[in-house]
Amino acid sequence: MADKNEWGSNLSFILAMIGSAVGLGNIWRYPYVLYSNGGGAFYIPYIVAIILMGIPFLILEYGVGYDFKSSFPKAIRKIHSNWEFLGWLLPVAVFMIMIYYSAILGWDGIYMILSFTKGWGANPDAFFATTLLQSSESISGLFHFIPLIAVAMLAGWVIIWFISHRDLEEGLGKVSKVLVPALFVIMVVIVGISLTLPGASIGLAELFNPDWSLLGHFEIWMAAFGQIVFSLSLGMSIAFTYASYTGEDADLITNTISIALANSLFENFAALGVFSILGYMSLQSGTAVADLVTQGTGLVFVVYPTVFNVLGQWAYVLGPLFFLTVYLAGLTSILSTIEPLSFSIQNKFGHSRSKTMTILIIFGAVVSMIYATSYGGSVLGYVDTFINQIALLLGIILECIIFAWIFNAEKLIGFLNARSKTIKLGKWWLVIVKFILPIFIAVVWIGGMIDVINNSTSDQLIFTVIVAAILLISTVIFTVLPAKSPDWDDVEERL
Template identity: 30%
Template sequence: MRDKWSSNLGFILAASGSAIGLGNLWKFPYNTGSNGGGAFVLLYILFLVIIGIPLMLAAITLGRKTELSVFGAYRSIDKRWAFVGTLAIICGFIILAFYSTVGGWVIFYLKSAIVGDLSTTDSAYLNSLFDNLLNSPIELLSYQFIFMIATILIVLKGISGGIEKASKIMMPALFIMIIIIAVRSITLKGGIEGIEFLFVPDFSKINMNVAMNALGQVFFSISIGIGTMITYGSYLDKKDNLLSTATLIPVLDTIIAILAGLAILPAVFALGFEPTDGPKLMFVTLPAVFSSMPFGYFFSLLFFILVLFAALTSSISMLEVAVSYFVDEKGKKRVPTTIITGGFIFLLGVPSSLSLGAWSFKVLGNLNFFDLYDKLASNILLTTGAFLLAIFVGWVLTPEKAIEEIESSKIEFKLAKIWSLLIKYVVPIAIGIILVNSYIDFIKSVLGIE
C-alpha cells in the first residue's frame, strides 16, 4: 500500500519545509538589500499572489489527482508529457548535488559555532575560515557526506514515518528560532533603519530589473519546477482541502523570508555591515554581526541550527522526488533505493564541493562545476519544469478537470474562473519571461560572455 501523510498538518509542514531553505535565509535578505528594500518586498508579495499561489495549487492538484510520482503524474494523463517528469527528476539530482555542498558548509559552521570559532568580529579571520574550508577537500567532502547521510536516514523512514515526523520537529523549531533571532535583531540600537529599509517602499527604486528579481525570488523560493509539490501532493488524502493547503505553503514560506529579513537586515544596518554580500552574508558577515551582539555565541549557535533545519527539510524533499520515481514506476524497495540514490547524488556532488577550491578550473565557458550545476538546474531545468507545469495544467489536463479535483473535497472554489485565467495565460507568460532571460544568461555563461 502506498504511504500517506498521517495528517494535513504534516503535509503542510513538510511541503513548507521543502520550500523554505537556504534561499529564504540568505538569498531573500541579499536580494532585498540589492533591489531597493521595501520596493522589492512589495513586488515579491504581489507576484506571490498572482503567480506563486496559482502554480502551487496546480502542482498539488496534479499530484493528488494522479496519486503518482512526478513522472507518473504527467504520463498517466498524456504519455507525450512524461519527459517533463524526467526533467524534474534530473533537476532534483543536480540541485541536491550542489545543495549538499552548501549543506556541508552549514554543518561545518554549526560545529565552528559550538566550539567558539565564530566568536569574533575579525572579518579577515572569518574570511580565512571560509576560504580554508573551500580549500580543504577532506573537510569539505566529510561534511557533505554527513549532510547526505542525515538526508538519507530521514527519507529511509518513508513519508509518514520519516519526512513528516522530521518536519513536525524541525519546522516549529525553525519558526521559534528565527523569531528569537529577529526579535533580538530589531531591538538593537539603530535596527530601525533596517526595518524601514525592509518595509517602507521607495517606488523610485522600481524598475524592470527589480521586478525580474522579485519574480525570480518567488519562483525559485517555492521550487515548483523540481516536482516536489507534485510528489508530496500525491500522498495527500482525497478529503484534504487543496485550496487552503496551496495558499498556506507559500504564505508560510514568505513569512519565513520576511522573518529572515528581520533577523538579518536590522542587525546588519545597526552594526554597520553591508547587506549585499551574497553567500558571504551568511558565512562571514553574520558571524561578525552575532559576535557584535550581547549573547552573540548563543545567537550564532541558534542561527546555524536554524539554517541546518532549513537545509534538511529541503534536501529530503529533493531526494524523495527521485526515490518515489523508482519505488512507484520501477517497483523498487524504498530502503536500498534511498541508499543507492543518495550515494549516487553524493558522488555527483563531489566535483561541486571541490570546484570552489582544489578543482577551481572552468569546465564550460566561465563556469566551474558548482556554477554549472547551479545554473543548469536553477536557470534551465527548474524554470522549464515550472513553465511546462503551467502549460500542462492550463491546456492539457485543463483547468476544468483540475477544479473538479479541487472541489472533490466538498469545497467550493469561488475563485475558479480567476485561477483558470491565471494558470492558462498569466503564469505561463510570467515564467516565460524568466525562462528567456534564464536561457540567455546560461548561454552567455557557457560562451564565457560576462
C-alpha cells in the same frame, strides 16, 4: 512490512511542504532581493506574484498530483505518452540540486561547531575562501581534495538517509513535525535578540525605505516573480509528489494558502533579523549598510561571522542559533528534493522506498565529493545557475502547458472547490494557469538564458554544457529503460 508513501495526516503534508519551501533562499537570498528592489516598494510586486503565480501554480500542481496519486513521470505519461521525458527531466534536475545543496549543508555544519568559539578567526572572508574552501580558480583544483568538507557533507548524507529511507510518515512526516516548528521558534528568538541590538533601527530603515520609482521598472517585477518561483519550489515536481501522498479529504486550496503564507512570513521575518544585525554592524564599524549587504554564501559565511566577532557575549548565543537555523532550513529543503526521483523510480521499476532511497543517497554522496575539492565552490555556482535559470524554468513552462492545456485544468475546479473551506476557483484561475503563467515564466527564462550567455566565463560555459548533457542523458536513460512494475501503465484519473 511494505514501504508506505502516504502522509499520516494533513498536518504532516502541510509541514513537509512548508519545510520544502522554507530553505536557504529565505535566509540568504530574500533579504537581499527585498533590499535591492525598492525596499518597502517591493511588497507590491511581491504580493502580486504570490496571488497571480505562487498560489495558482501550487494549486495546479497539487490538483493534478492528487488526481493521479502517482509519480510525476507516470502521470505525464498518462496525460500524453510522448511527454514522459519531461516527467523524468524535472525529478532528475531537482536531485542534482540536492547533491550540491549537500555541500552548503556541510559548510554550515562546520560553522555551527566553529560558532561556539568564533573559530573562523579575525578575518572571516579569508577563512571561508582560503582556509576552509581552499578555493582555486583553476580547474586543476578538482584534484585537490578537502577531507574536512567531505566528512561534514557525509555526516549530512547520513542524517538524510536516516530520515528518508523509512516509511514516509515514520521518517519525513514525523521529522517535519519537529523541524519546521523548531525552525520558526529559533528564527523568532534570533529576530527577537537582533531587534534589541544597538543600530538595529539603522538596518531596518535601510531595508524598508521604499523607492516607489522602481515600480515602473520591469526588473523589480521580474525579481518578485523569480523570488516566488524559487521560494515556493514551483515546478520542481515536489508539490506534485507530496500531493500524491495525501488523503482523500485534503483541502488543497486552503493548504496552498497556508503554505504560501507560512513561507512568506518566514522569509520576511528572516529579513528583519538580517538587517537588524547589519544595522548593528554598520553602527559598530562606521560602514554604510549598503556596503555590507550581500547575498548567498557571502552573507552567511562571511558577513555574519564578521558581525559575531564584534557582537560580544551575545555572539555565543546568536551564532550557534543562526547556523542551526540555516542547517535546519537546508535539511528540510534537501529532504524534499529526493522525493520526486525516488517515488518515480519506485513507480516504474518496482523497488521499495527503503532500497530506492539508499541507492540514491549513496550515489548522491559519491557524486557530491566533487564539491569537496578546491574547485568545488566554482562548480557549485555553475550547476546552480544552469539548473535554476535554465533547466527548471523551461520545465515549469512545459509543465504549465501539459497540466493546463493537454490535461485540461478546468476539470480540477469542481473537486477542488468541493473540498475548499476558503476561496473558490473559477475562470480567473484558468486564465492565470493557461496564459499568464507560461508567458511570464517564458520571459523570465529568456532573461536567464541571456544572462548566462553574456556573463559566463569559458569554464562556466563548458561546465554548463557538461551538466546539461548529464541531465539529458540521465533523463533519456530513465525514459527508455523498460518498466518492471506491472502497473506502470495503469494510471487511472480519479475525477
